[in-house]
Amino acid sequence: MSQAAELSCVCGKSGNCVIYNRSVCAAGSAEDLAQLDRISHQRTYARGSVIQAQGEPCDIVGNIVEGVVKLSSTSVNGDDHIVGLLFPSDFFGRLFAEESRFSYEAATDVTLCTMNKPAFERFLVEHPAIEHEMLKATLDELDAVREWAAITNGHTTMQRVATLLYVFSRRAVNQHAKGNAPASRIVHVPLSRRDIADYLGTTPETLSRNIQMLARSKVIRNINAKHFELLNPAELIRHSGETRADLDRIASV
Amino acid sequence: MSQAAELSCVCGKSGNCVIYNRSVCAAGSAEDLAQLDRISHQRTYARGSVIQAQGEPCDIVGNIVEGVVKLSSTSVNGDDHIVGLLFPSDFFGRLFAEESRFSYEAATDVTLCTMNKPAFERFLVEHPAIEHEMLKATLDELDAVREWAAITNGHTTMQRVATLLYVFSRRAVNQHAKGNAPASRIVHVPLSRRDIADYLGTTPETLSRNIQMLARSKVIRNINAKHFELLNPAELIRHSGETRADLDRIASV
DNA sequence: AGCGGCCATTGATAAACGTCAATGTGCCGG
DNA sequence: CCGGCACATTGACGTTTATCAATGGCCGCT
Structure with missing residues (x-):
């Protein structure tokens, strides 16, 4: 998510793509990218709208093209806590799970590049090199979340x-x-x-x-x-x- | 890490193995498991000893067989914060990175099943089905860390x-x-x-x-x-x- | 068994923070 | 252009928590 804005995007017509930016596709061929392009399309959400509700079955994943998405957890008391912020080129959605533990909500007006989750999951399984990059990206994210937790904690x-x-x-x-x-x-x-x-x-x-x-x-x-x-x-x-x-x-x- | 203790372990002679317990090896053949066994061996650390220091190059990964390992971040001021606790069958170590952002320290006397990191990384790349399970486990861990962050935060x-x-x-x-x-x-x-x-x-x-x-x-x-x-x-x-x-x-x- | 050191507990105090309430400011629609 | 509404700021107050300091208890060591 630290890439310059002019990088081309494989999924959809314009903007950043996490798959590309995070180097996930560095190992992918042109045909792979074309295949990704086919299962993706852009979509916009107004500020405040819920992209994916906590506990609901999740059927889309993708990446942020523009705007900020907040990842939050709402407790029974009604107070919710933001556990993460997603910026352009960040990946969103919960792969390989029935439902999302957190809600994805548009903190500003946002443009997303969305993909059908099962389709993308199938794509990953069929392209181990790209799934490998996805694993590396997830490990990086894990470090980042832990680091932020250390900051807010102490x-x-x-x-x-x-x-x-x-x-x-x-x-x-x-x-x-x-x-x-x-x-x-x-x-x-x-x-x-x-x-x-x-x-x-x-x-x-x-x-x-x-x-x-x-x-x-x-x-x-x-x-x-x-x-x-x-x-x-x-x-x-x-x-x-x-x-x-x-x-x-x-x-x- | 909620598995019963009597599960057999592919790496080393006894105890739990995260690779098995987290179902990472469910997709692996017997030959695969034998290969894992060859690159792993058990090791013990006394309470308080540092398994891997923050910022140091990391060459081993593995899983906890017995005891508790704390994952902590030490700031410049000297105060450190524990960002995670690792229990028997949990995986430890930072795959696919030069150095660890956090230190792994024995909170009790611990027994670890360790593997040479490059060797395990090679193994994963050669066994996409197992790496796929690793990705799923990492995604689960990400959710867990975020959930804990929401608890400590609010x-x-x-x-x-x-x-x-x-x-x-x-x-x-x-x-x-x-x-x-x-x-x-x-x-x-x-x-x-x-x-x-x-x-x-x-x-x-x-x-x-x-x-x-x-x-x-x-x-x-x-x-x-x-x-x-x-x-x-x-x-x-x-x-x-x-x-x-x-x-x-x-x-x- | 006795000793010493480390860890847990308890107390007093001050600072940080959350809460409630009021005021101010910018933005949108009429 | 004006009014209303949501959001941001400011103030006063009470609670929670960190900090400093001292005591007490447990464990390992000789």
Whole structure:
């Protein structure tokens, strides 16, 4: 998900494809890609709509072309927690299971490249080299989820907020970079405060207070609710409690 | 990891093997299993010893035969957080990566069935059906990690403690069950208070207070530091904030 | 069996955080 | 252009939890 936007996509007409971006198809022939193309098609979902509900049988998988999808778990009490965010080129859906343990919901308006799940599963079984790449990608994802869990588990809210802002700033660079564009100082966080809070395991109020704290100390500047200017990246990194190397690794997963 | 202990093991002389238990080898022939047997051997580690250090090149993988292995991430500040616990029959090690993002450490004395990593990787690539099972197992693990992250993220310490105790009680049932043994009321948690606290994202002090709270309200009884008697399972479930079905699913992963 | 060290528990205190309530701000439709 | 509504911010307060410090109990060692 750190690839530039102009990569061609094998599934559908345009946009990123996780299968390609994650190198899953690096081992696939042109015929394989054409076959994938046949079972895929693009689809859009409005912000807030549920792509796949928790516990429901899941029949589609695919990848994000544009927008952000939140992966969340809703408990019996009604409060739900976001266990992951999916960005353009990320794979979504639960392969090889009857139903999804989590719900996939559009955090922004999204465009997806969807595939029929059984068809894609059959494709994988028939193409071991590609399934091998899928395994590697899943192992990477496992590391990333564990790493994020370690961050949310043991750090203060300020550290989580700083980490998130830095990660989003890096992600934006990757998305906007055409060639060697300079790092943008504008950080775009396309999520609502509630979604961010759910992701960080806190409340909108505490989140807001921490954001304003960073703003008062001139680390960031509020442009509007979803845009920030990064005034002092070094201080942001310091607040995150992580090394710059760790942050960059997290951002590049 | 919810399998009974008497399953035979393909790698080494005795004990559980994740490859078998997770059905990864269900698709493998007898010759395949014999080949696996040739590249594996058992090894023991004393409590506290590091099996694989964070960031170090990793050359072995395998599965837990006996004991508990903690998977932890140590930050620059020195405080480490446990992102996972590995039990008998669980797979350990990071396939298809140069180095491990986390450290594997013996939380108790452990017996491992180890394999040379490159050799096992080659084996997987040559046996797509088994690699397919490996992918399914990894996807299951991903769900489990996310589920645990949702629990530690949004719940109170008491809810986490109750959840952990219940999960360990279920796990003990599975481990001890020979045939249809009745559910044991004795819960064995073979970890130090610090390890439990790290796993739950809290401190030993707060953990201790919550345990004593449960003891005072007659939900559990302290036999000693690592053994508890489950006096009121229904109340424990209530304190966990989860449904019984959810807890049982978590325990069986 | 006695000793010493490590681990668990308990207590006091302060900081961090969630909750409830009110105010402010931006966005969309009339 | 204005009103309404959802969202973000700010404030006050109570609870939870981490931290610091001390005590108590268990286990291994000699």
